[in-house]
Amino acid sequence: MVESYFKRAPRSLPPELEAERQRIAEVARRHGLDFFETVFEMCDYDEINMLAAYGGFPTRYPHWRWGMEYLSMQRGYEYGLQKIYEMVINTNPSYAYLLDNNMFVDQKLVMAHVFGHVDFFKNNAWFGPTNRKMLDAMANHASRVRRIIDSVGETDTEAWLDTCLACDNLIDPFLHHIRRSRKPGQEQESDGIHKLPAKSYMDSYINPPGYMEEQAKKAAEVARAAQRFPEDPVRDVLGFVLEQGRLSRWQRDCLEIVRDEAYYFAPQAQTKVANEGWASFWHTKLMTTELLTDSEVIDYCDHHSGTVAMRPGQFNPYKIGIEIWRDIERRWNRGQFGKEWIDCEDHRAKLEWDTGAMLGKQKLFEVRRTHNDVTLIDEFFTEDLCRRVGLFTYEFDRKSGEFLIESRDFEEIKKKLLFMLSNHGTPRVYVTDANHANRGELELTHEHEGTDIQLEWATHALGSLSRMWGRPVHLVTRVEGKQALLHHDGQEFRYDGPKITGKR
């Protein structure tokens, strides 16, 4: 019996669902899915809303925003706007929550879907570094924060948590996957000493040792002045502040908790399309090939199409995801890959291309091991697929104040999709100088990629950051095409840059 994290007795599956669970797990394994042990629990909608508000974890540190989440979720459910069918968390064993008033066929669908997710959690490389004992870690975080509240008080703790949370997107999603800083000893070996040009036999006369010494000293000074800290831009702003900031112990503790949790959830944001698509791909496959009974078909179709439906103008990761995975399977089954296929210019021949390779399944599992949303779309989002799904890009039109369809050009769409997914609305911000103006002030640089930063929010976020850093903070960015500097000293905000036109 696996311990339940609920404060009430766990409600495990009723016998008929338990039998179904065993069967689905068995079928899923036979199809090649490889998942952690998964514990299913039944919840009513109130409980599942609570869990969802807590990001799936029954124990989180006390914070008002869970309450806010819960309230808006509860509203959404009561007004019939949204409904959570299922929730699953990335731990080992994995926990999944089923809504107890779902139809039987829904529960089957959801269980199949969950096994897809858990397989992805377990095998996708981006989830590799996540803590699989996160339930315990979260509970520990909660008790650490409670202890901090006991010692410094609720007001201060909450204010500090809010401060930390304002910066919890300033992390490096690739931290565990790439090495950013140069290895020591790789600095270039030029001594940089200025020497007057001289023939070798005249050298000691024209550049006498005294002069050389003087020059060496100068060069060293210049080098020291040019030396920056950090040497390379650091994207893990939170980590940098944690290491270098002047924080008290409890502040450091809170910051560490916020950062840990941000890193735990980061891969889920990075693999939304891939993960949801993968789970949907597998629930359809398992349900339609083996699990459905005749009487369930209609309800199943109804509900499945509900999850993958895209309202006009919306982006549904389930839909895009499942289409990509299906396309991969189809293409590799028919041998539509490789140089020969790419070089083929006859559209019709390409459409009918079938070498009978039947490599689809192998390719699917290979891709799910290594890809995240960005790489998945970059590599497997084809023009055919794009046209089939009927995507377009849209832009905000200042004149009409509306969002207008901009283009159906494949390259444009792909570019925009990639941009959307690679940042999740978060600008790339780096620590570029921790000793700005030699006053220990923090300088951040926003890597501008065509979209301006939201200034009002940036103001607040900078304020939070300067409270964390304890010294003024500067952000270098661009506003409407021109360089702009934002400063915040913890009390006051200052802006040097082009005048802001229009409402943002």
Place this chain on the structure above:
Amino acid sequence: MILNIENDLNRFRQIVRGKVRKDLKRYMSSGEMIGKQGDKVVSIPIPEINIPRMRYGKNQTGGVGQGEGEDGDSVDGAGEGQAGDQPGEHLLEAEISLEELAEILGEELALPRIEPKGKKNVTSTRDRYTGISRVGPHALRHVRRTYREALKRQVVTGNYDPSNPVLIPIKDDFRFRSWNSKTEPQSAAAIVYVMDVSGSMGKEQKEIVRLEAFWIDTWLRANYKQLETRFVIHDAAAREVDRDTFFRTRESGGTLISSAYNLVLKLIDDNYPPDEWNIYVFQFSDGDNWSAADTRNCMEMLKQRILPSVNLFCYGQVESEYGSGQFLNDLKSDFESDERVVMSRIPDRDAIMQSIKEFLGKGR
């Protein structure tokens, strides 16, 4: 099952309350709340309280969508559906109970609690089980306490055997629940709203009256167990209407304030004996009356018959282009020093807060 959400939810509600408090003046003059008034709660659209992170400016991002349409067509719902990551777009409806709202109002405007008219209070009693006693009916015996007493006694007397823990209560061990009777004041209040609906009262003036009435109701409801509201409109003649009609009706023609006073008196006499009810009369007008003679008549009626039975008579003068505002001056000259009469000028919406403060600041 999960305990914490309650705490987090409460904390969030507290924050919401703080926001309401901060923006009370804006809410008081905008009427956002009134549209969403339920029986016990109002919901207030507040911008979702967010933690401001670094984000892209919203209008520049655009995105990818799916569906039919030519280049340049507008996209329905774009920007709304994007996983909720756009700042300030989601309006969260926060519910706040009327009681809480009254509390905030009272605190912000420093309104004194109302002392209901003392001797005329009707009181009611309520029984609550609050204690334990040694005597009582068997139906009220407290089993746990009883056995605990038995245990104590048996341990002390050496009759207790841990390996065979049998407890037999005797008469002295029995404990019973006991109750206290609490008397609670059962205070009731009646509000009569009077409004001039003659041609000179415009839409904006009515809106001001509507807002005033909402806040007055809110405050008085919090102060009395029971609250009844009546509505009287008048031009040259007066009639009683329901709340809806009250705020909607627009008549033309003259203004005879005495007609309204007559009706108010009739209402009070028929329904609200002053020794059982705390009576409030709120009159809103632009200050025009038909004739000086009628005004004199009104003053008489007020002095002789209305004031003796009410807690408070409030006169709010909303300014309109047509109104002369004379009535306020007349009232002032007669009742300037009378505790029971409050007069307030409400030139625009921003003055609502101040006038509420004047009306209710007396604590009557």
